Amino acid sequence: MSERTDIDTKKLKARMMKRRRELLKLGAADQESVKPLNVDQTSEGRLSRMDALQSQAIEREFERRRHHELQRIESALHRIEEGEYGYCAVCGDEIAVKRLENDPTTPVCINCAKDNGHTS
Ligand SMILES: [Zn+2]
Numbered sequence: 797m798s799e800r801t802d803i804d805t806k807k808l809k810a811r812m813m814k815r816r817r818e819l820l821k822l823g824a825a826d827q828e829s830v831k832p833l834n835v836d837q838t839s840e841g842r843l844s845r846m847d848a849l850q851s852q853a854i855e856r857e858f859e860r861r862r863h864h865e866l867q868r869i870e871s872a873l874h875r876i877e878e879g880e881y882g883y884c885a886v887c888g889d890e891i892a893v894k895r896l897e898n899d900p901t902t903p904v905c906i907n908c909a910k911d912n913g914h915t916s
Pocket of ligand 1: 887
C-alpha cells in the first residue's frame with residue numbers, strides 16, 4: 797500500500813489533532829466536576845434527585861462517547877503513521893474522499909460499514 801495522493805492527509809490529521817485536544821480538555825474539565833451526588837432532599841425532593849440521576853447518566857454517556865471518539869482518532873493517526881490511512885481496514889479498498897472528509901476517523905469503506913452494521 798502507498799499513501800493516498802488524492803486526499804489531504806495533513807489537513808485531516810490536523811483536524812483530528814485539534815479534535816483530540818478538545819476531547820482531552822473536556823475530559824480534564826470532567827474530572828474536576830466528578831463528585832458524589834449532593835441532593836437536597838428537603839426542598840426539591842424527588843424531582844431534583846431524578847434530575848441529578850439523569851444528568852449523571854447523560855455525563856456517563858458523554859464520557860463513553862468521548863472515549864470512543866478518542867480511540868478512533870488515535871487509531872486513525874496511527875494508520876497515517878503506517879501509511880495505511882484512507883484504506884479500508886476490512887477489504888483494503890480506498891475509502892471515498894467525501895467519506896473521509898465527513899469523518900476523518902472512519903476505518904472502513906462504505907460497503908464494509910454497511911456489511912458490519914456500523915453507523916459511521
Ligand atoms: Zn471495505
